[in-house]
Amino acid sequence: MSDAVDQVLDQWRRERPDVQVWPMGIVGRISRVSLLLDRELKEFFSAHGLERWEFDVLATLRRSGPPYELTAGALNKAAMVTSGAITNRIDRLAARGLVERIRDEGDRRSVRVRLTERGWTMIEELVPLHVANEARILEPLRTDERDRLTGALRELLESLGDTSLA
Numbered sequence: 001m002s003d004a005v006d007q008v009l010d011q012w013r014r015e016r017p018d019v020q021v022w023p024m025g026i027v028g029r030i031s032r033v034s035l036l037l038d039r040e041l042k043e044f045f046s047a048h049g050l051e052r053w054e055f056d057v058l059a060t061l062r063r064s065g066p067p068y069e070l071t072a073g074a075l076n077k078a079a080m081v082t083s084g085a086i087t088n089r090i091d092r093l094a095a096r097g098l099v100e101r102i103r104d105e106g107d108r109r110s111v112r113v114r115l116t117e118r119g120w121t122m123i124e125e126l127v128p129l130h131v132a133n134e135a136r137i138l139e140p141l142r143t144d145e146r147d148r149l150t151g152a153l154r155e156l157l158e159s160l161g162d163t164s165l166a
Contacts, residue, residue, distance in 0.1 A: 005029050037137065044133050048126055055130070057089055058098060058123040061115045069102060069114035078165050098122060 005028040012021045038052070045052050060078045061068050070078075076086040090113055093099040098119035104110035115123070138146060157163075 003029070005032065040133075040137055044130065048129070050122075050126070053089060054093060054098070055123075055126065057093060058115065058119055059127065061099065061113065062120065062123045062127070067114060068120060069112045071104070071110055071112055073110075075113055093119070 005025055008028060009021050009025050012019065012024065041052050045055050050058075056078075057075060060075060061070060064070050072086055072090060075090070090099060090101070094101060097116055099113050100116050102112045102114050104112050141149065
């Protein structure tokens with residue numbers, strides 16, 4: 001079996017036999033898989049009237065547990081975007097009636113973002129469909145391959161310092 005990355009590696013081996021190009025194989029495949037997954041997920045969420053980032057914000061609020069709210073700062077850290085970007089995202093979700101801003105009674109300078117009933121219903125219905133879509137994408141992998149891939153990716157993420165949502 002051969003993929004597009006194998007072709008790139010073959011070209012480099014031909015042109016630069018003095019360079020060990022195996023890292024390009026791993027990083028190239030991770031990058032290509034990321035692009036292909038992004039495309040698949042974009043199509044899936046679009047079919048359900050959402051953008052991927054909208055799902056991410058709604059899912060982050062939903063998995064936070066009752067009352068399904070977080071500070072804008074906590075959402076910002078989970079989303080790994082700038083504070084301006086998270087403000088814009090909250091504005092757009094609020095305009096659609098999926099989240100609402102709530103003044104933090106404990107800290108009047110802080111605002112909490114909460115799922116509305118409409119947002120909760122949407123994410124509640126979408127999560128099982130999303131998981132089924134991801135399972136469909138990963139279907140070509142056997143259970144033992146999924147387990148090995150999970151472990152290897154976890155180890156790589158840990159080595160790069162990605163060990164918490166904060």
